[in-house]
Amino acid sequence: MVKQRSDKPRIEPFEGPAGGWGSVRSLAEILPRERLPAEGLRELARQNKADGFACVSCAWPKPAHPHPAEFCEEGAKATAWELTKLRTTPAFFEEHSLAALREWRDYDLEQHGRLTQPLRYDRDQDKYVACSWDEAFDAIAAALRMYDPKSVVFYSSGRTSLEASYMYGLMARMYGNQNLPDSSNMCHESTSVALKAAIGVPVGTTQLKDFEECDAIFFFGQNVGSNAPRMLHDLRGARKRGVEIITFNPLRERGLERFTDPQNPIEMVTLAETGISTQYHQVKAGGDIAAIMGLAKFLIEWDDAASAAGEPPVLDHDFIERHTHDFDAFANKVRATQWHDIERESGLARDALEQAARVYAQSKAVMAIYGMGLTQHVKGVENVRMVVNFLLLRGNIGKPGAGPTPVRGHSNVQGQRTVGITEKTELAPVDKLRELYNFDPPVEKGLDTIETCRGVIDGSVRAFIGLGGNFLRAIPDTGPMEAAWPALDLTVHVATKLNRSHLLPGRIAYLLPCLGRIEQDVQTSGPQAVSVEDSSSCIHGSVGKATPASPHLLSEPAIVAAIAKRIVPLNSRLDWDAWVADYARIRDAIEATYPDIFENFNARLFQPGGFWKGNKASERIWLTPSRKAEFHVPSGLSGTGFADAAGQYRLMTLRSNDQFNTTIYGYHDRFRGVKGTRDVLFMNVDDMVREKLNEGDIVTLETSWDDGVARRRPGLIVTPYSIPHGCLGAYYPECNSLIPVEHHAEQSHVLAAKSVPVVICRI
Known part of the structure; x- marks a missing residue:
């Protein structure tokens, strides 16, 4: 039955646009709920400004010339969530066992408010109890010294600053492993692998200015209205000047259909809207390889016909000859692929793909924007490589207004990788770390997120340190993972609020509350700033000014340093306390480790629009084995990895x-x-x-x-x-x-x- x-519950169609009065009402609701109507508005005015703080939610770029309100509905919620006046004190845990709290909804756990003091798990009571910072650090260090370093995992969330990330990765390697999974493992690692193999860099090649120079945008698997709403301003601007936006997405999503700019008084009064997508193709989940294969088939066969007729080419043959490798293998695969297979696997009709291909063939500069709708498939790497194939056909990488544009989620998830949060030795500055700190960094590959899950289930992982995040909710296989998790010897979570991951403690467990990015961080040398990297590879300074939620909170760098001092050998070339006293010294160390990226780091920290770390593929310098951009022949048309x-x-x-x-x-x-x-x-x-x-x-x-x-x-x-x-x-x-x-x-x-x-x- x-x-x-x-x-x-109420489920009925929503007829309005993205943005508009709905966003305003959402903001008006959340600020009073978090008990900060005045302070919330004051801090929102600083959000994503050059001398303000970087949003703690998505990684969409901060413009050099911001809007008066440079935040979106989602960003405002994230700010209110962090600045909330609600508190979760030790008294709360006196009243609630962890078994009881496991019956709460995720929303209710976090909505209860900010954590205020360090906490230790008391197994006899099944409760967290207050403890001192020294007690926590000493106990954590004592436990970590007992384990084989290979059995310990150091996870980090994408919210963590460049400064704390650099320290965290260095601590893990000095401790003896590269078990450094992070949010990238759950979202855009497919991008990092695919782009590195195809064009020699693991990130996108475009910047905000490219929205002003493109004449077409192809959009794949990304819901801008919910996941990166500030991008809607850039999409709106592109549409206003006639740019075609061709969307491939399984669901009809309002942000990809129409938008009312909440900062435009005329639009708000008149309820005017800007249409976003000029074509909207509802590709099947896992059908993107087939859809792009269809686009490529039109382009290559049109080019073949033009060549036979002596007409101008459709493809950029000069670019293909000078800058790419293995085009013929890809082109032959495209020609051999049958239309009935493309239509079956993509779920799209041939004439719909033809409409999209014609726009591409007529465009001089094309951006390809995509999200986890491409990366989170069994063939996620091939999905991304097909996007690169598509762009290479007409030379749409390495020129203004063109290139792959992956939309990263968390605000510094890309930056963490830049400064060493990686399990892969080839991505870590091993030689430079050896030179700077006179130790032998591990060269054995560490554990990523999937390998960490395997290790928890089979018992080979004994300890888990989490620098932010909600690992147990973000990972797959919730049932087996939650069943295995309490068998860990040690769990440590650095966090701002209570979440479900904290309710399944190991044999020894600590919950360490930290400052949020929006709060003032005062150390020995005075107020501190941190830095983050956005989706377009620009580095931004961020300074918090809000009053901390509790006088007992420590910053993430201070927490990392306190653990590091207790678990790694003394090092005459490294003064953890000096780094915590003045974060500029951490940035000096980052610059010394990555001089090509972070030259004059401190001097450029608050440059409007951020400073770009550079990208060789955008200069058409391909750091691949062939020294050319690589075409890729896909293994099949389905991205799902399973048979229907x-x-x-x-x-x-x-x-x-x-x-x-x-x-x-x-x-x-x-x-x-x-x-x-x-x-x-x-x-x-x-x-x-x-x-x-x-x-x-x-x-x-x-x-x-x-x-x-x-x-x-x-x-x-x-x-x-x-x-x-x-x-x-x-x-x-x-x-x-x-x-x-x-x-x-x-x-x-x-x-x-x-x-x-x-x-x-x-x-």
Whole structure:
């Protein structure tokens, strides 16, 4: 029987645009909820300004000439969430055991407020109890000295500053390992692997100014309205000057359809809107390789015909000859691919792909913007490489207005990698660290996120140090991971608020509350600033001025230094205390380690718009083995990594516009018309008819995975939505329980959360 929920939450279509009065009302709601209407507005005025603080949510670039309000709805929520006047003190834990708190919703845990003092887990009481900082550091160090360094993991969240990240990576290597998984492992590692192999750099090649010089934008698998709303200003500006925006995305998303600028009084008064996408193609989940293959097939065959007729070429043959390798192998694969296979795998009609290809053929400078809709597939690396193939056909890398534009999530997730947070020896400055600090850094590859999960399950990982984040909610296979986690000997979490990861302590467990980026950080030399890197490889200074949530909080650099002093050998070339006293000294060390990137780091810290770290591929210098940009022949047309079967669907996990990553700000996904719940299953109407389901029915999803582990997510409300046949949508992180650890991207190990094989159960 299908159960019908009697207290059905409100789910109805939303007719408004992205932005507009909906964003204003959202801001008006969250500031009073967090009890900071006056201070919140004051701090928001400093957000993403040259002399202010970098947003703690997404990594979209800060412009040199900002808007009066250079924040979006999501950024405002993140700021209010961090500055909240609500507090979670030791008295709270006196009243609540961890077993009881595990019954709370994720939203309620974090909404209770900022942590105020260091806490130790008391197993007898099943509660956290207050402790001193020295007690915590001494106990953590004593435990860490007992373990084989290979069994210890040092995880870091994408919010961590460049300064703290550099110290953290150095501490781990001095301790004896490179077990440095981070948020990249869960989102854009497919980008890092694919772009490095294809064009010689692991990041995108464009900057904000390219939006002013392109004449077409191709958009793949990224929901700008919920995940990077400030980009809507750049997209709006491009549309106002006639730029075509061609979108490939499985779901119809409002931010990719139309936008009202909340900072434009005329638009707000008149309710005017700017259309964003000029073409919108609802590709199947996992169908992007096939869709791009279709675009390439039109372009190459048009070029073949033009050559035979003596007409001007469609492809940029001069660029291909001078700057690329293996074009013929790719072109032959494209020519041999059949249209019926392309249409079947992409879910798109041939004439729809032709419309998009014609725009590309007529454009002189094309940006390709993409997100985790490409990277979080088994063939995620090949997805990204197909984007590069597409751009190379007409020389759209290394010229103004053109290039790959991956949209990174967390505000410094790209920057962490720049300063050494990586498990890969080839990406770490091993020789420079040896020279600067006179020690032998480990050269054995460390553990990434998937390998950490394996190690927790099989018992080879004994200790976990988390510098921010909510690891247990972000990773796949929630059930097996939560079952295995309490067997760890040591868990340490540096955090601002309580989250579910903190409720499953190891044998020894500490919760260390830190300053937020927006708060004033005063050390011996005075107030400090930190730095971050945005999606466009620009480095920005960030200075907090808000009053700290508690006088007992320490900064992330101070916490890292306190642990490091206790677990790594004394080093005459390194003074952890001096670094904490003055963060400029950490930046000097970063500059010494990466002189080509961070020249005059401190002098350029607050340069408007940030300073660009440089990008050889943007200069058409290809740091690949062939010294050319590499075409790639895909292994197939499907990105899912599994065969379709009768009754099986492709599940995509999604964010609402009331969350950022694992942080839930509320239960209102305005753009999708959902209010009061996150237990939603978005379905194609025809699929509902075939399954004999009605709107509001309650179903269970079950993963199709033959490893003996039952993975089920009950209680989902069937909701009709504009989504391709055979595809489903449901919210992350609640549905991470359906993703097996081994369902990940080849080469990059990113969890394949955008195409999970599932069936619908009626029990």
